[in-house]
Amino acid sequence: MLLDGRGRLVGHSRIAPLPHERRSPRTRPLRRIQPVRIVIVGCGRVGSTLASRMVEEGHEVSIVDENLSAFARLGEDFGGQMVVGSGVDEEVLRRAGIERADCFASVTNGDNRNIMAAQIAKDVFGVKRVITRIYDPIRAEVYREIGLETICPTTIGAALLEEFFLTGHNAAQSGTVETRAAGATG
């Protein structure tokens, strides 16, 4: 599925095989993945799924949430770092190792919180690859213009639904978009 800047559907694309599909010895590429250090703010469904996936891939993951109970989503044998605290507090982010992070994602359930956390990561700590989830399509657009990498599930979801109505094709289920949850129970 290909979307233009406003989230309108413009075409289809096969997504490259995901790591778990490569795991069989026959198809696994020889090139080893370069491990990255990633800080994730928000341990909800998306945050915990992302964290588990990346830990499984051998990356160094820190995940931040205000509520200790949120970390239950990660399962007991989670191999990353869990930090209790606010994702819009420099000190908490430092504890999560943001000063040496390569990647940052903010995926709490508050748009503004995500925006602020991502800006701190990008402009205060200079993290190179920063992305934030913004539900409000207008704010997502505004901050994209300002130079923040954003992802808006609202427009993506609406486009998928629209595509199904128009073509009878459910891209989310047919493998065009992968919805695997690696190890996350949420």
Next chain:
Amino acid sequence: MAVKPERPYVLIIGGGKVGFYLARHLIERGYEVTLCEKDRARAEWISNQLGTVSIMVGDGDEMAFLATTGIERAGVVVACTGDDEDNLVACQLAKRKFGVPRTIARVNNPTNVKVFRTLGIDVPVSATELLMGLIESELGHSELVRGVAVKASGANLVDVALPELSSLVGRRISELQLPDGELVVCIVRNGKPVLPGPNEHVLQGDELIIYSQTLDIERVSEALSR
């Protein structure tokens, strides 16, 4: 002939205690004010209290709502909700999307003051920080009170009420060995301001207003007790 500049239209986001009293204060001083409050019941309560104020019910981070508030002609936007992230976003939208020249944000977590400045907020104000400064000075140096932040330069005005037997009494202003970046800008004598020349003597009961760049209260205090 110089034309007196008109008072700017002020848009206040957040009708909590801070927003409410700020709106009342500014209206009394003749400003045109619109207060934005997302909770309808709270907005109605404010409306009953203030009568004349223009109140709009809506979210300060919704572009569509902001566009209905006349924000593009606002001279100042003050975001004073209890959530730093909401204040940040409201100010950024005001500045970047509506061209508001000056944004003031209430900062609830004092460590965010620097962050807000980095992220383009003109004036981040932390009540907690001001309060902490006041309490700190009450605890340690009872005669020193950290005052208001001076626009842009990041300096503070510090109010020093001289203790009764201060060693400074009788000395000239030019003899005070203040650290670099500190300057006595005013003497308050018998409740009246006096412009301190270098030869002005410090008298019993004087209060000194010091422009302080270092904010190093300890050093100022030390200099003044010599």
